[in-house]
């Protein structure tokens with residue numbers, strides 16, 4: 490007979506064997522409408538953003554949660570769409586997360602580097618490092634066939650990063666690519682053209698070795714270039730039937746010690762994702778107050794337990 494965990498055992502196991510970090514999908518609005526989007530983000534989405542006060546309350550509470558990874562992700566949609574409505578929004582979110590003790594991973598499609606907002610945004614990013622000179626900060630960009638002009642926008646971003654000496658030495662750029670040919674034929678050639686000297690052979694010997702980073706030639710700056718992990722079967726990728734990843738919740742929680750994100754979005758939802766499913770609950774209670782993180786975890790663990798039972802029953 491199978492040894493099926495009770496609800497209490499299952500929730501205890503999740504709570505004590507995994508590491509949690511917050512992930513803010515601050516808006517669904519995006520300048521692009523990619524076919525592989527794991528949301529249904531695009532230019533016609535509602536221009537709503539998670540209120541800064543919500544990010545603050547969630548981050549402040551999250552810092553005391555058990556087994557937390559002190560890295561917060563800012564994602565979307567495209568986070569920089571906020572500049573169209575409230576130019577102070579992104580600098581405030583970054584300040585709020587830093588004050589709550591988190592280092593930041595900022596996911597951006599970098600399309601804004603080709604717009605008139607570019608200098609404002611670059612100035613804000615630079616001024617963040619002026620105020621937080623030792624901040625560890627990671628920019629995540631995509632180099633693929635789905636994001637329009639991704640080689641050009643990534644290079645625009647790298648030109649700024651490579652030539653700017655006022656950034657923290659702990660900042661790095663993380664690039665995910667979908668095709669090795671695209672990487673070598675287009676991206677590396679563009680980098681050479683713009684005199685960005687990638688040094689893809691020499692590895693640093695400091696903390697960046699842990700994330701398999703490379704150095705830029707002659708600069709104390711770091712870049713990680715790694716292949717895509719695949720396309721989740723969610724959102725528009727699901728609609729378009731182009732997902733390359735399928736996984737069950739229980740499989741995605743099969744390695745104790747793994748870091749899992751708890752996502753908060755601009756619809757007021759809080760959720761766990763795996764490659765092809767989502768369990769979610771509102772992050773506010775019926776009276777409009779933000780629920781404590783421990784309560785949200787409990788609600789999500791209970792929803793996961795129902796999936797666990799369903800998966801165990803059909804084995």
Ligand code: SF4
Nearest residue numbers: 519521523526566598
């Ligand atoms: S994949 Fe990213 S850039 Fe493309 S539509 Fe979705 S959020 Fe926007």
